Amino acid sequence: MRTIKVNLDRKCSSSYEIRIGNDILDRIALLIAKNHKAERYAVVTDDYVGALYGKKFIDVLKDIGLDAFMIEFPSGEASKSMKTVLDIAGRLMDNRADRGTCLIALGGGVVGDIAGFVASIFMRGVPCIQIPTTLVAQVDSSIGGKTGVDLSHGKNLLGTFYQPTAVFADLHFLKTLPEKEFNNGLAEIIKYGIIDDEKMFCSLEDNMEAIKSGDPKLLLSMVAGCCQIKKSVVEIDEKEHGLRRILNYGHTLGHALETISKYKITHGEGVALGMIAAARISEKTGYLEKEARERIEALIAQAGLPVKISRSMDGEKIITQLKMDKKKKGNVVHFVLLKKIGLPFINGHVENGVIAGVIEEMKK
Numbered sequence: 037m038r039t040i041k042v043n044l045d046r047k048c049s050s051s052y053e054i055r056i057g058n059d060i061l062d063r064i065a066l067l068i069a070k071n072h073k074a075e076r077y078a079v080v081t082d083d084y085v086g087a088l089y090g091k092k093f094i095d096v097l098k099d100i101g102l103d104a105f106m107i108e109f110p111s112g113e114a115s116k117s118m119k120t121v122l123d124i125a126g127r128l129m130d131n132r133a134d135r136g137t138c139l140i141a142l143g144g145g146v147v148g149d150i151a152g153f154v155a156s157i158f159m160r161g162v163p164c165i166q167i168p169t170t171l172v173a174q175v176d177s178s179i180g181g182k183t184g185v186d187l188s189h190g191k192n193l194l195g196t197f198y199q200p201t202a203v204f205a206d207l208h209f210l211k212t213l214p215e216k217e218f219n220n221g222l223a224e225i226i227k228y229g230i231i232d233d234e235k236m237f238c239s240l241e242d243n244m245e246a247i248k249s250g251d252p253k254l255l256l257s258m259v260a261g262c263c264q265i266k267k268s269v270v271e272i273d274e275k276e277h278g279l280r281r282i283l284n285y286g287h288t289l290g291h292a293l294e295t296i297s298k299y300k301i302t303h304g305e306g307v308a309l310g311m312i313a314a315a316r317i318s319e320k321t322g323y324l325e326k327e328a329r330e331r332i333e334a335l336i337a338q339a340g341l342p343v344k345i346s347r348s349m350d351g352e353k354i355i356t357q358l359k360m361d362k363k364k365k366g367n368v369v370h371f372v373l374l375k376k377i378g379l380p381f382i383n384g385h386v387e388n389g390v391i392a393g394v395i396e397e398m399k400k
């Protein structure tokens with residue numbers, strides 16, 4: 037099992053460990069019993085993951101004498117709402133949960149974001165352990181403490197920064213992940229290569245097929261590499277005042293596309309398209325060389341992710357939605373752009389015309 041420590045002791049939050057391994061469910065339970073003792077454990081999951089792993093995990097916890105119960109909600113982004121938050125809080129109360137209860141988020145990014153949000157406000161805050169079961173959640177959403185839900189106006193508009201007390205990533209979960217969901221995770225992995233690690237980017241170019249076929253060694257090294265990058269950024273800028281914004285590479289346009297498509301475009305697909313758009317904007321504004329932009333597009337295509345925006349999506353609507361982005365300052369939308377692979381920067385002066393041009397270019 038690999039261990040990566042997120043050091044936040046000099047900030048307001050506590051430090052915690054990310055453990056990554058293969059087929060480690062029993063050991064996760066033992067580590068929870070040993071290092072994260074609580075009176076009760078509420079395993080929050082979605083109905084799909086609940087059926088696959090929830091009951092089994094509750095049994096593992098009970099077998100070692102822990103008091104655990106499960107709370108499920110329907111899987112999918114549509115559940116990332118205040119309605120689900122209130123529903124979970126109600127079910128915690130029905131199960132007589134109190135401040136001695138620890139929440140365990142067992143699932144993908146949706147479960148992690150909602151359970152983390154509930155943990156941050158239930159009885160003014162109870163601990164939350166993240167057990168990510170999708171590739172997106174293992175390399176990204178379970179780490180760093182961003183929690184939240186969507187509003188009809190856009191994604192993640194209500195939320196908190198609330199760090200987990202531990203993260204356990206078991207690669208075994210990925211075996212049941214549908215290819216489309218696996219590809220969503222690849223989008224985030226590619227993002228890390230683009231923003232921080234050209235070596236990782238090259239390794240992805242060389243090994244994409246083996247990674248897609250689930251090579252355990254490569255997967256472990258990719259997941260650990262991404263966690264290492266994310267934790268380093270979060271340690272410097274926990275609350276996204278500066279550096280952490282580079283993690284949003286591809287997300288500005290990505291979120292807008294997700295929202296407008298009413299989440300028919302998944303998070304990973306949106307990020308893939310957003311990364312291509314940001315690379316094209318970087319090239320058009322004279323920062324990025326054509327060859328680097330082409331490599332980015334080729335790698336995204338190699339991963340099986342979309343590279344074109346559907347013709348049916350209205351360019352003006354996309355730009356209006358961009359202005360709803362919560363990271364905008366006043367009317368200025370900040371894009372993460374590139375000088376080269378591994379060298380991002382924030383730019384708040386991209387003209388609407390450039391963005392509109394790139395969107396039109398990317399249509400089928």
Ligand SMILES: NC(=O)c1ccc[n+]([C@@H]2O[C@H](COP(=O)([O-])OP(=O)(O)OC[C@H]3O[C@@H](n4cnc5c(N)ncnc54)[C@H](O)[C@@H]3O)[C@@H](O)[C@H]2O)c1
Nearest residue numbers: 084111144145146147169170172173177182209212213303
């Ligand atoms: N907090 C953050 O820093 C952060 C970062 C990135 C993304 N996010 C959020 O994460 C969400 C996307 O996460 P996601 O891609 O994991 O989506 P998700 O949680 O909706 O999971 C995708 C689907 O996979 C299923 N699933 C989960 N684990 C499985 C497994 N092991 N086997 C089979 N099926 C499984 C789920 O039931 C769901 O249907 C978005 O809401 C996004 O905003 C948050």
